[in-house]
Amino acid sequence: MPTVTGLRATAEALAAIFWKGLKHYTRYPGGFVLYLVMPFLFTLLIFGMGQFVGGSEAALNFAARTGTTNILVYEILGSAVWMTSWVVVEDVGVALRDEQIKGTLEQNFLAPVNRFTLLIGLSLTDIVITTTLFFAVVGVTVMVTMPGSFFNIMQAFLTLLVGLIPLFGIGFLFAGFVVRFKEPYVFTQILNLIFATLTGTYYPVTFLPYWIQLLSGILPQTYVIDSMRKIVLANQTLVNLYGSLFILLALALAYPTLGYAVFKQLEKKATVTGEFSKY
Amino acid sequence: MNPVEVQSLSKVFETKEGPLFRKVPKSVVAVDGITFSVPKGEIFGLLGPNGAGKTTTIKMLCTLISPTSGDALVNGYGVTKDPQKVRENLGVMLTGERTLYWKLTGRENLEYFAALYHLDSSHMKKRIAELLDMLGLKDRENMLVENYSTGMRIRLSFAKALMNDAPVLLFDEPTASLDPQSSRLIRDIIRDLKRKGHAIILTTHNMEEADLLSDRVAIIDHGKIVTLGSPSELKEKVKSSDIIEIEARNLSDRTAHALESFSEVSKVAISSQDPPGEKGMLKVHAEKGKEVLSKILEFLVRKEVTITKVSFIEPTLEDVFIAETGRSLRD
Numbered sequence: 001m002p003t004v005t006g007l008r009a010t011a012e013a014l015a016a017i018f019w020k021g022l023k024h025y026t027r028y029p030g031g032f033v034l035y036l037v038m039p040f041l042f043t044l045l046i047f048g049m050g051q052f053v054g055g056s057e058a059a060l061n062f063a064a065r066t067g068t069t070n071i072l073v074y075e076i077l078g079s080a081v082w083m084t085s086w087v088v089v090e091d092v093g094v095a096l097r098d099e100q101i102k103g104t105l106e107q108n109f110l111a112p113v114n115r116f117t118l119l120i121g122l123s124l125t126d127i128v129i130t131t132t133l134f135f136a137v138v139g140v141t142v143m144v145t146m147p148g149s150f151f152n153i154m155q156a157f158l159t160l161l162v163g164l165i166p167l168f169g170i171g172f173l174f175a176g177f178v179v180r181f182k183e184p185y186v187f188t189q190i191l192n193l194i195f196a197t198l199t200g201t202y203y204p205v206t207f208l209p210y211w212i213q214l215l216s217g218i219l220p221q222t223y224v225i226d227s228m229r230k231i232v233l234a235n236q237t238l239v240n241l242y243g244s245l246f247i248l249l250a251l252a253l254a255y256p257t258l259g260y261a262v263f264k265q266l267e268k269k270a271t272v273t274g275e276f277s278k279y
Numbered sequence: 280m281n282p283v284e285v286q287s288l289s290k291v292f293e294t295k296e297g298p299l300f301r302k303v304p305k306s307v308v309a310v311d312g313i314t315f316s317v318p319k320g321e322i323f324g325l326l327g328p329n330g331a332g333k334t335t336t337i338k339m340l341c342t343l344i345s346p347t348s349g350d351a352l353v354n355g356y357g358v359t360k361d362p363q364k365v366r367e368n369l370g371v372m373l374t375g376e377r378t379l380y381w382k383l384t385g386r387e388n389l390e391y392f393a394a395l396y397h398l399d400s401s402h403m404k405k406r407i408a409e410l411l412d413m414l415g416l417k418d419r420e421n422m423l424v425e426n427y428s429t430g431m432r433i434r435l436s437f438a439k440a441l442m443n444d445a446p447v448l449l450f451d452e453p454t455a456s457l458d459p460q461s462s463r464l465i466r467d468i469i470r471d472l473k474r475k476g477h478a479i480i481l482t483t484h485n486m487e488e489a490d491l492l493s494d495r496v497a498i499i500d501h502g503k504i505v506t507l508g509s510p511s512e513l514k515e516k517v518k519s520s521d522i523i524e525i526e527a528r529n530l531s532d533r534t535a536h537a538l539e540s541f542s543e544v545s546k547v548a549i550s551s552q553d554p555p556g557e558k559g560m561l562k563v564h565a566e567k568g569k570e571v572l573s574k575i576l577e578f579l580v581r582k583e584v585t586i587t588k589v590s591f592i593e594p595t596l597e598d599v600f601i602a603e604t605g606r607s608l609r610d
Binding site: 001004005015107274 | 390
């Protein structure tokens with residue numbers, strides 16, 4: 001049977017994995033609806049806590065500590081990045097476990113497509129999902145509450161795109177752990193909650209203890225959330241934020257490299273123990 | 280060089296057993312130094328009971344499990360040294376119907392896997408149409424797999440294995456859970472693939488299937504090949520003794536194996552009974568069976584076994600298995 005090689009082979013395999021993922025999303029739409037409403041629900045929760053527990057000075061304190069009075073946009077930006085991170089880490093990290101439970105993981109691994117292509121293919125679907133999520137949640141909220149900020153939204157979106165690369169690396173890392181140790185949701189859900197706490201999702205990172213800020217500093221979401229808030233709420237541009245962008249690019253190199261190396265090691269171990277077919 | 284060369288292949292799984300914090304390491308030998316080769320145009324059957332090591336062997340050949348020692352070559356490529364090339368040269372059907380995406384249609388499943396095998400898209404469409412037609416799935420190609428019957432899913436899984444027209448084909452229990460008509464269709468296709476020169480390895484615990492399809496059969500038990508040859512050669516080996524098949528109630532392992540104390544009896548195997556007391560089947564391999572038959576029946580009656588049917592039968596591959604291992608394939 002004639003086959004294709006090189007870039008064309010990789011591109012066609014990526015496209016197939018991407019379409020398969022997208023078809024699954026459209027045929028199991030519940031997950032997407034959940035990702036779509038959660039940023040609003042979490043923002044409401046935080047807003048309610050501030051309003052009803054913080055007392056009459058809450059809004060003033062918020063403005064003093066965050067530099068903005070637009071509580072809704074401030075919180076929705078944090079929520080949207082958190083959800084994006086949730087989608088990527090959970091989807092890429094858990095995807096292989098899902099395949100394992102479905103019984104299709106071995107079928108994918110039987111094919112001559114390389115494992116990196118498989119992981120990247122899974123991530124491509126997520127780029128579409130998270131982009132839709134971003135424009136449906138952030139785009140709509142900002143356009144309604146701050147008309148005329150289209151250019152800012154596009155810059156915020158670019159920041160998010162750069163931030164997705166290290167997040168995929170974290171996803172690869174967890175994909176390895178999940179294939180080897182199973183119990184994916186223990187890993188990803190604990191991690192996602194830690195991310196929300198450390199990355200300034202609902203409050204400025206600068207109020208965290210110094211040693212925790214060191215941890216925040218190695219997480220890409222911290223820079224994405226901070227930059228997006230500065231762009232949308234303080235009218236800064238990507239050019240002004242070159243420091244954060246530089247760190248994000250460095251993390252974009254480090255996390256996927258580390259993630260894939262760990263994945264390959266744990267995958268190798270799984271072929272020794274016969275883990276692929278175990279549920 | 281043959282398309283498949285397996286040399287002293289072994290797999291030992293290291294596990295831990297016991298309660299939490301007091302787990303004891305344990306080694307389980309799944310495959311124990313097996314050697315065989317499969318030339319072009321041959322169907323090679325791996326026959327053995329569940330847990331004999333057949334699937335582990337297949338999974339080592341298709342690079343899903345790495346061997347502990349030994350090596351295997353697929354079309355000249357080593358499973359440990361060049362797994363990517365091995366995968367390019369293999370078409371594999373693993374057992375079970377959960378090997379497909381249930382939320383995709385039959386056609387979408389084949390298109391997806393065709394891309395993972397890097398098939399040229401211009402040929403892919405023709406190949407998919409050909410396979411769907413061959414396996415009687417043409418009119419259901421756009422139906423979600425979740426709406427397929429078990430037989431249709433297995434046929435689609437079989438089509439997937441043929442997608443890349445690989446020189447070496449591995450089929451793990453290809454007709455398990457299929458109705459007789461679908462089983463016949465799959466067997467006919469396997470024979471046709473053999474005629475086209477594919478080297479085919481077939482694992483099964485169905486002795487009739489192994490007998491019908493295989494040019495050579497390796498009987499595998501506890502990870503070792505206990506005997507290897509063509510079905511007729513293997514059956515010829517056990518023809519030196521008569522095989523008496525006894526259908527009876529109240530058979531116990533103890534009673535059955537007590538028959539081995541008779542000097543004329545070489546092997547005895549009993550099919551498991553569930554629940555105990557129900558009808559069971561006893562196979563006795565004996566020299567001069569006609570002479571010893573009355574002695575055997577007398578003994579069984581004395582042990583309160585109710586005999587419902589006695590016959591002398593032609594040897595099957597199961598009898599070869601019994602002769603080699605002293606156990607029934609169904610044990």
